[in-house]
Amino acid sequence: MHRTGxxxxxxxxxxxxxxxxxxxxxxFLVTEILFFGGIFLTYAVNRHLYFTAFGxxxxxxxxxxxxxxxxxxxxxxxxxxxxxWSAQTSQKKWLPIFLVLTLVLGFxxxxxxxxxxxxxxxxxxxxxxxxxxxxRMNHPAPGDDPKELASERKEIEEALATEDPGxxxxxxxxxxxxxxxxxxxxxxxxxxxxxxMVVGAGLLIWVIKGSLxxxxxxxxxxxxxxxxxxxxxxxxxxxxxxxxxxxINRHLG
Amino acid sequence: xxxxxxxxxxxxxxHYLNATYGSGIRSWLLTTDHKRIAxxxxxxxxxxxxxxxxxxxxxxxxxxxxxxxxxxxxxxNKLFTMHGVAMIFFFLIPSIPAVFGNFLIPLMIGxxxxxxxxxxxxxxxxxxxxxxxxxYSFGTGGLDTGWTxxxxxxxxxxxxxxxxxxxxxxxxxxxxxxxGLNFIVTIHTMxxxxxxxxxxxxxxxxxxxxxxxxxxxxxxxxxxxxxAGLERMFHLGFFNPALGGDPILFQHLFWFYxxxxxxxxxxxxxxxxxxxxxxxxxxxxxxxSFIAGSSIAIAVIGFLVWAxxxxxxxxxxxAALTFSFLSYLVAIPSAVKVFNWTSTLYKGxxxxxxxxxxxxxxxxxxxxxxLTGLFLACLGLDIxxxxxxxxxxxxxxxxxxxxxxxxxxxLHFWWPKITGRLYPRxxxxxxxxxxxxxxxxxxFPQFILGYLGMPRxxxxxxxxxxxxNVLSTAGASILALGYLLPMSYLIWSMRYGKVAGPNPxxxxxxxxxxxxxxxxxxxxxxxxxxxxxxxxKSRPDLGLETGAPLPAPAHGDD
Numbered sequence: 094m095h096r097t098g099x100x101x102x103x104x105x106x107x108x109x110x111x112x113x114x115x116x117x118x119x120x121f122l123v124t125e126i127l128f129f130g131g132i133f134l135t136y137a138v139n140r141h142l143y144f145t146a147f148g149x150x151x152x153x154x155x156x157x158x159x160x161x162x163x164x165x166x167x168x169x170x171x172x173x174x175x176x177x178w179s180a181q182t183s184q185k186k187w188l189p190i191f192l193v194l195t196l197v198l199g200f201x202x203x204x205x206x207x208x209x210x211x212x213x214x215x216x217x218x219x220x221x222x223x224x225x226x227x228x229r230m231n232h233p234a235p236g237d238d239p240k241e242l243a244s245e246r247k248e249i250e251e252a253l254a255t256e257d258p259g260x261x262x263x264x265x266x267x268x269x270x271x272x273x274x275x276x277x278x279x280x281x282x283x284x285x286x287x288x289x290m291v292v293g294a295g296l297l298i299w300v301i302k303g304s305l306x307x308x309x310x311x312x313x314x315x316x317x318x319x320x321x322x323x324x325x326x327x328x329x330x331x332x333x334x335x336x337x338x339x340x341i342n343r344h345l346g
Numbered sequence: 347x348x349x350x351x352x353x354x355x356x357x358x359x360x361h362y363l364n365a366t367y368g369s370g371i372r373s374w375l376l377t378t379d380h381k382r383i384a385x386x387x388x389x390x391x392x393x394x395x396x397x398x399x400x401x402x403x404x405x406x407x408x409x410x411x412x413x414x415x416x417x418x419x420x421x422x423n424k425l426f427t428m429h430g431v432a433m434i435f436f437f438l439i440p441s442i443p444a445v446f447g448n449f450l451i452p453l454m455i456g457x458x459x460x461x462x463x464x465x466x467x468x469x470x471x472x473x474x475x476x477x478x479x480x481x482y483s484f485g486t487g488g489l490d491t492g493w494t495x496x497x498x499x500x501x502x503x504x505x506x507x508x509x510x511x512x513x514x515x516x517x518x519x520x521x522x523x524x525x526g527l528n529f530i531v532t533i534h535t536m537x538x539x540x541x542x543x544x545x546x547x548x549x550x551x552x553x554x555x556x557x558x559x560x561x562x563x564x565x566x567x568x569x570x571x572x573x574a575g576l577e578r579m580f581h582l583g584f585f586n587p588a589l590g591g592d593p594i595l596f597q598h599l600f601w602f603y604x605x606x607x608x609x610x611x612x613x614x615x616x617x618x619x620x621x622x623x624x625x626x627x628x629x630x631x632x633x634x635s636f637i638a639g640s641s642i643a644i645a646v647i648g649f650l651v652w653a654x655x656x657x658x659x660x661x662x663x664x665a666a667l668t669f670s671f672l673s674y675l676v677a678i679p680s681a682v683k684v685f686n687w688t689s690t691l692y693k694g695x696x697x698x699x700x701x702x703x704x705x706x707x708x709x710x711x712x713x714x715x716x717l718t719g720l721f722l723a724c725l726g727l728d729i730x731x732x733x734x735x736x737x738x739x740x741x742x743x744x745x746x747x748x749x750x751x752x753x754x755x756x757l758h759f760w761w762p763k764i765t766g767r768l769y770p771r772x773x774x775x776x777x778x779x780x781x782x783x784x785x786x787x788x789x790f791p792q793f794i795l796g797y798l799g800m801p802r803x804x805x806x807x808x809x810x811x812x813x814x815n816v817l818s819t820a821g822a823s824i825l826a827l828g829y830l831l832p833m834s835y836l837i838w839s840m841r842y843g844k845v846a847g848p849n850p851x852x853x854x855x856x857x858x859x860x861x862x863x864x865x866x867x868x869x870x871x872x873x874x875x876x877x878x879x880x881x882x883k884s885r886p887d888l889g890l891e892t893g894a895p896l897p898a899p900a901h902g903d904d
Binding site for chain 1: 599
């Protein structure tokens with residue numbers, strides 16, 4: 094249907110259009126909850142079955158980088174909320190600034206994620222033929238913290254003892270198998286999340302372009318609101334991921 | 347014939363089919379008109395119906411003899427798998443919502459289009475892309491895992507083209523999700539003034555319930571197939587016991603969607619029947635709010651019964667008891683509908699037009715299919731008949747005897763609105779009877795076969811089962827005729843059929859107040875609704891004067 098101004102032809106009023114757009118986004122977010130829910134369920138079942146391996150795997154994630162990423166995303170949700178506020182109060186100067194800030198923070202998140210993934214690759218923690226939970230322990234790099242390595246070694250040895258007592262070889266196979274499940278889910282869940290962030294970045298670029306043309310104001314700001322809903326949802330998913338992947342069974346110090 | 351509604355001599359001058367904006371084919375492939383998108387879907391689902399039908403034909407021919415004459419055992423596995431995948435994901439699930447839901451919901455609620463017309467077109471393209479992946483899978487070695495993709499066969503051991511198929515079904519799921527999303531928002535925000543929730547046609551209620559299931563269930567099968575696909579591609583271990591994974595987890599995740607999916611397939615069909623019965627009994631529907639409520643109840647309870655597909659997997663007795671009990675419960679709202687339709691017929695003035703024959707056929711066959719579902723929900727009995735032809739017959743009674751009859755009936759009911767043409771009445775009633783006879787001859791013997799112990803998904807069977815198998819195959823050939831006849835005369839009618847006029851039946855829905863075929867924007871002026879649904883007595887705007895006898899349906903035989 095054709096558009097006159099911002100009103101699409103199938104709608105009678107801008108208010109009906111806004112109501113439809115926001116309801117549509119909420120329903121889409123519900124479908125996303127169900128989508129992520131399936132993989133969260135798989136994670137829960139496997140954590141219950143293999144809590145030892147999952148504990149070891151979780152401690153191999155970089156808590157510093159994970160925490161920074163969490164702060165970055167929460168900050169980006171704040172700048173996103175400020176964008177919505179700017180649009181609703183017709184602050185046409187501030188709107189693109191807050192949107193760009195949100196986008197930049199999103200890119201920071203993705204950059205840190207790349208660094209984390211690269212770390213996993215270097216430590217042979219990508220599921221597959223080269224997966225080896227003991228790689229870092231056995232091949233320390235020059236910059237590694239010796240205390241960290243020592244606690245990792247201790248943890249793996251304790252885990253081996255419980256996985257298959259009295260059979261260190263079999264225990265290592267089982268531990269590696271179950272730890273691969275952990276890392277498969279780690280990459281699956283954070284990868285899916287990162288994919289959604291990329292989509293979110295695309296949406297942000299779209300509304301940044303519109304905001305630079307002065308398209309949004311108190312009388313019409315639905316796209317900003319709808320992108321905001323999506324962005325906040327992605328943030329909330331990350332908070333759950335951070336807690337479930339990084340924080341459970343975490344041994345500090 | 348004297349009191350049939352007057353039919354004009356020619357089609358309206360301007361309507362959605364001859365409106366062109368830009369060149370011919372581009373105006374169709376880039377349309378955002380919900381009516382054109384419905385026709386695009388009509389063509390696509392018909393293609394997949396044919397493809398699924400070809401596989402079915404090969405299965406039935408192969409099963410004419412106990413040793414199996416047509417194909418190798420491996421190929422047989424591929425035949426029943428591809429039949430299931432094509433029919434379920436690419437015909438049954440989209441059919442009524444994407445064709446009739448798309449076409450009719452805006453008309454029925456008095457809107458100019460759906461809430462998101464461009465997303466509607468995107469849904470169709472997503473459907474096509476998913477279909478291409480699946481057809482690629484079919485063409486490069488086929489698929490032999492069963493449409494249920496149980497792991498680790500599908501994720502580890504199968505040598506067939508599982509990955510492209512799983513990608514295709516994953517993509518296709520988004521078509522479903524976006525359609526459901528579109529319908530829910532449209533029904534909430536775009537009803538015309540005076541069109542309150544309880545004045546909505548029951549077809550709209552049925553599609554609202556269907557859309558709830560679509561948006562909540564489909565994402566789960568999406569993530570399940572994604573995990574199974576990743577497992578296959580990267581040798582991960584979620585569902586592979588050799589790597590610590592759990593195949594039963596796959597089954598739980600898979601059936602959590604696939605059971606509600608069967609309600610996606612049947613609810614729209616029930617909505618069609620709820621429109622046809624009052625029209626051809628010339629009486630308001632009995633128990634409107636109960637039929638509306640039962641649609642929602644089926645959608646909700648339908649999410650709670652999935653593990654009745656897993657009674658023999660070793661689930662605990664308590665789980666089995668719970669799911670058995672809930673499966674009995676979910677039959678109750680369906681029964682409520684059947685009683686209400688029957689009560690609508692009571693003391694009605696029945697006219698035996700083709701849509702009515704399909705609707706009556708639906709009621710009978712759905713009752714048989716539904717009752718046999720209760721047989722399967724009974725724990726002790728299920729041990730005996732699980733994975734036999736009893737199950738096959740049960741779901742074909744519902745999906746073919748129910749859903750497909752509703753689809754074909756809907757095609758006959760709304761054909762005059764969609765094309766502006768009527769079709770030959772005698773031939774179409776004959777075709778309906780042929781379909782009914784052919785269907786029963788095909789699938790009733792399968793109940794007996796299953797009860798006697800013939801397993802499903804087997805390429806051979808003991809020789810004593812041959813007679814029943816031959817009867818089933820014979821029935822399938824008659825059933826095929828029952829489908830080919832409507833395809834022929836409906837296409838014929840597009841050129842040579844009698845012009846229908848706005849309301850040939852006549853029926854009371856808002857869609858019958860528009861031209862046949864309707865204008866692109868549906869209504870010149872947004873209608874204001876002041877009447878209750880299915881009220882045949884007081885609709886002077888439709889020419890149904892209070893106290894006057896109702897006109898007989900117009901028909902194309904002259």
